[in-house]
Amino acid sequence: MLIYFTLPLIAVLLLLVPFAFMAKKIRSGKSPKGAFIGNLCTFAGIMLAAFIVPIGNFVSAASEESTKAALSTGTGLGYLAAALAVGLSCIGSGIAVAAGAPAAIGATSEDPKNFVKALIFVVLGEGIALYGLLISILIISNIGG
Numbered sequence: 001m002l003i004y005f006t007l008p009l010i011a012v013l014l015l016l017v018p019f020a021f022m023a024k025k026i027r028s029g030k031s032p033k034g035a036f037i038g039n040l041c042t043f044a045g046i047m048l049a050a051f052i053v054p055i056g057n058f059v060s061a062a063s064e065e066s067t068k069a070a071l072s073t074g075t076g077l078g079y080l081a082a083a084l085a086v087g088l089s090c091i092g093s094g095i096a097v098a099a100g101a102p103a104a105i106g107a108t109s110e111d112p113k114n115f116v117k118a119l120i121f122v123v124l125g126e127g128i129a130l131y132g133l134l135i136s137i138l139i140i141s142n143i144g145g
Contacts, residue, residue, distance in 0.1 A: 011046045015039070078143040082136035089132020096125030 019039065025031065104118030 011050075014042050014046060017042070075143055078139055082139040085132045085136040085139065086129075087132075089135075090129045093125055093127075093129035093132075096128060097122060100125050 025034075100121045104122050107114040107118050
């Protein structure tokens with residue numbers, strides 16, 4: 001039982017170590033490029049270990065009762081599709097709002113009459129995330145797991 005708590009704690013600590021070096025380099029005025037690459041390599045190593053350990057049956061957290069009610073591959077792919085629908089639509093919405101909101105603020109500061117027009121463009125960007133959420137709700141409701 002102790003292994004279930006220590007392994008994630010070690011993984012989090014390994015991911016935080018390069019940030020300390022990165023902050024030190026930023027304060028000294030040096031480029032944090034090496035620390036960033038180190039962080040990416042640490043992250044890739046931990047993710048590789050996260051895939052290898054369950055595949056190799058080194059850790060088995062499932063009991064016999066839970067394996068009888070295991071999800072099918074189609075159900076798992078449905079949940080993955082729902083997560084991707086929300087995640088990617090939120091990323092797209094963030095990109096749209098990041099481009100539209102500063103322009104809307106600038107247009108409103110020059111002419112306050114442009115507030116409503118500018119607000120519409122920002123809301124259209126936010127709508128992308130809502131569409132992704134709606135699609136994920138439809139996917140989850142049709143999984144039937």
